[in-house]
Amino acid sequence: MTIPDPASRLDREVIAMRVAREFRDGDVVNLGIGIPTLCSDFVPPGVQLLYHSESGVLNCGPLADEADGDIDLINAGGQFLQAVPGMSFFDSAEAFAMIRGGHIDLTVLGALQVSARGDLANWFLPSRGVGNVGGAMDLAVGAKRVIVAMEHSDREGDSKIVSECTFPLTAMRCVSLIVTDVAVFEVTGRNRGLWLIEVAPGWDADAVGSVTAADFAVSDELKEIELL
Amino acid sequence: MTIPDPASRLDREVIAMRVAREFRDGDVVNLGIGIPTLCSDFVPPGVQLLYHSESGVLNCGPLADEADGDIDLINAGGQFLQAVPGMSFFDSAEAFAMIRGGHIDLTVLGALQVSARGDLANWFLPSRGVGNVGGAMDLAVGAKRVIVAMEHSDREGDSKIVSECTFPLTAMRCVSLIVTDVAVFEVTGRNRGLWLIEVAPGWDADAVGSVTAADFAVSDELKEIELL
Amino acid sequence: MPIDKTVPTFEEAVADIPDGATVFIGGFGGAGGMPHRLMLALRDLGSKSLTIAGNTAGIAVPTGFGWPAGEEPIDHAILVENGQIAKVIASFPVSGSVSRKNAFELAFERGEIELEVVPQGTLVERMRAAGAGIPAFYTPTGAGTDLAAGKETREFDGIECVLETALRADFALIRGAVADRLGNITYSGTSRSFNVAMAAAAEITISEVDEIVEPGEIDPERVDTPAIYVDRVVARGAQGKGSR
C-alpha cells in the first residue's frame, strides 16, 4: 500500500469532469453550489441538459457579466444569468413542486459528511450553531438521483465518508454516487453499502481505505477514474 | 293565517333581486347555476364585484353572443364569456385554492334541501342514482358566506327547508342566509337555527310555517321583502 | 442532440398506452383545452379496461356546454361507447340534464363502469399533490358527506377535515395552445383548467397543441406548463385551434 502524496489528489475541476460523465441527454439537472456548479463546464458532447434552479427558472443558461446583471434573473446562488431561448419562469412553490415531485433527474450536491448507507449531512456545521438548509433537504429527498461531489477529507484531514454521520442529517439513504478527489463509490445493495469502483491516478483500494472512515467493498473491475 | 295562492310566490328574478342586496362593494362573488346566475343582473348601483368562476377566470364579464363564442373563454356553466379589462386566467388548482382558501367573499347556490342548522344538500338526487358534485362541496365549505337562493317547495310541493336533510349532504352548517320565493331566513345563533326575517308580499309567519318543514324563530322586526 | 419532444402523429403519440392504464383526460368540460385528437387516437388504438380521470366523463349530446352551437362534441363518450373504460374518476360525470343522459351514465346504469366521484377542488388538488410530491393532505371539503365515507378524518382548529391522497396517472392526455420542441406549453384563457395539474402528475404526459414552435418563440413569462412535465407534443396542424 502506498498513500500518495496529498498533491496527487484531483483538482475540483477534475471531480466535476468525472461527475459530468453521469449526465444523460435530456436530463433535468440541479447543481448545488461549489464543485457541483463546475460540472456544467464539462457536459459531454451530444448531451443537452435542462438546468433547474430553485430561484424559479428552468433551462437556465450561463452566467451573465456582472455589469449586465438583471436583478430579476438570478440562479439559486444569487448569480445573474443570461436569458436563453426555451427558458421558463415560475414561483417558488412550483420550483419546489418540481424538486419534491420527483421531476429532477439528477442533482449534484456538496457534502460535509456522507455515510456508508448514503446518509447525507451538508447543511449544518455544529461549530457555527446555526445554518442554512435552503433547498438541500428537498433536493436530497426529491431528486431521482443524488450524486455527491466533494473533497474526500475535511480541512483537518478527517474523512468525510463515515460509518455514521455525526453532523446533523440532510436526508437519510439518499446518495447513490460519491465522487471525491481520490475515489468514486457507488452506494448500492439491499442493505446499502459503499462499493469502490474507481480510484484517482496513483491510488489503490488500500490507499483509499487508509483515508476513509467507513468500510467499503471493492469492485472486481476497479479502475482508474475515466474522464472521457 | 292565510295561505296565499301559489301564484303569489315570487319570481326567480325577484329572488335574485333580493339576494343581490347582500352584495358589498368589492366583494369577490361566485354564483352557482340557475337562480344564482340571475343575481348578476341586479347588482345595486355603486357596487362593483369581482366575479370568480371555477373555469379559471377572475373578474369575468357578461356572456358573449353565441356566434362570438371562444372555446377558450367559458364560465363554470360552460357558457361563452366576453373578455373584459382586468380579468385574469389561472388553472383549476388555483381556481380552487381561491375557493378553498377562503378568498371568496360570497357564494350564492341553489339547493335541493337546506336544514334548520344550515346543512346543505344540493348535489345528489337519490332518484337518479348518480350525480355531479362539481365544485359545490368546495364552495359550500370554502366561501366566507354561503347564501342559498331557491324555490321554497319542490315540484311535489314538499318543503325544501327541513329539520334534517334526507338527501346526501354537500356540506354541514354552511348556509348563513336562505332566500326563497316566500321568505328570507337567517341561520344564526350558537346552536344554529332558522330566523325568519322577511316574507313575500301577502305572506305572514304562520303562512310561511305552513309550507316549511322545520321550526324557525320569527324576528321581532319581521318585514316584507325589500328589494331596493 | 437538441431536445425535441415532437411526435409526428397522434397515433404514435398514444401508441404505448396499454390495457388497464390510468389516463388523465384534460380540459374542463367544454371544447377548450380538451385533447380531442388524442382521444380519437386512443379510441383507434383500442386499449381496454382503462381508468380515466378528469373533471367530466363527457357531456350529453348536444347540451352545448362550452361547445360551438350545433357541433357534436368529441369527448370521453367515444371511449365509453367503444367499451374501453373500466372506471371513471370525475367531479361532473353525468349530464347536467336528468333527461339527456351521456354515454357514461348509460354504461354506468348497465353496470359496465365503476365510478369514483370526487369534489372538483379535491380532485385537482389530489393531482397537484401527486405532481408536487405530497402523498396526502387534509381538507375540510367533503367532511360529513357520503364522499368522505370510509376516509380518515381529523380536526384542525375545530374543523373536521378529510385525509385525501395524491392521485397519479400512467398517462396524461392534455391540450395546450402552443408548445415548443423542448415541451414548454402555453395555454389560452380558461383552457388551462385541469391540464396544468395533470401534466405534473402523470408518468408520461402527452400534449396536443394547436402549433409547435422553436424554443424561444414562447415568451418565458408565458410558459404555464414547463418542459420538465412534458414528454411528447403533437400538433393539430391544419386543425389548429378548434373543437374537432
Add this chain to the structure above:
Amino acid sequence: MPIDKTVPTFEEAVADIPDGATVFIGGFGGAGGMPHRLMLALRDLGSKSLTIAGNTAGIAVPTGFGWPAGEEPIDHAILVENGQIAKVIASFPVSGSVSRKNAFELAFERGEIELEVVPQGTLVERMRAAGAGIPAFYTPTGAGTDLAAGKETREFDGIECVLETALRADFALIRGAVADRLGNITYSGTSRSFNVAMAAAAEITISEVDEIVEPGEIDPERVDTPAIYVDRVVARGAQGKGSR
C-alpha cells in the same frame, strides 16, 4: 365605485402593522422581488416584536447575492438592527459565509431573536397550503432530521413523511413588477419566488410594484397574482425597477 387598491405612500401602506404581527417578506434573497420600500416604511413605523417569515433573514453585507455590484442591500437587516424582530422563520437565515455574519446571526448569538429553520420547499408549500385552505400535509422532506424533531410522522408507500402545517401571516409585504388598480400583479423573471405563495397566505397583502396601471393594461394571461389575493398596491414611482 370602481375598485381601486392603490395606496399613495409606503407609509400609509404599512401604517396598521401592529406590534407582535407576523409578517411575510417576499423575494428570494437578492434584490429582485424584494419589497425594499415597504421594509423601509415598516422600519420607520417601528412596530416591535414582529415575527418575520421568508426565504432569508437578510444577506451579509456585501456578499453580492443577487445585488448589483457595490450596492449595499436594503433588506431584513434594517428591521433586525432596529430591534423590531422577535422571531425569524426562514430556510436561509444566515450568510453563506461563516466569516461574514449578517445582522440576524449577530442578534441570534446575543439571544435576542428566536429562529425556526424550515426547508425551503416545505416553507413555501406551508404558505401555499395556507392560501389554498389545506390545514396540513405530509412530505418526506426533513424526515429523520433535526428539522422534523417533535413532528408527527407517518409512512406512505414505505417512505417516512412528516406532517407539516399551513403557515399564515397577518401581513405579506411582497413586490411585483406591474399592478393594476384592481390588484392584479405581474412579475418579471425569477422575481416571482416567494411572493406568489405569500400573497395568498396573508390576511392583508401589500404589494410594492414598479408601476400601477389601469385594469386591462396587464395581459390577463400574464397575471401571476390575481387581484383576489391583494389588498393594497403602492408604486415605487421614480424609483421604478431597481434595488433601492
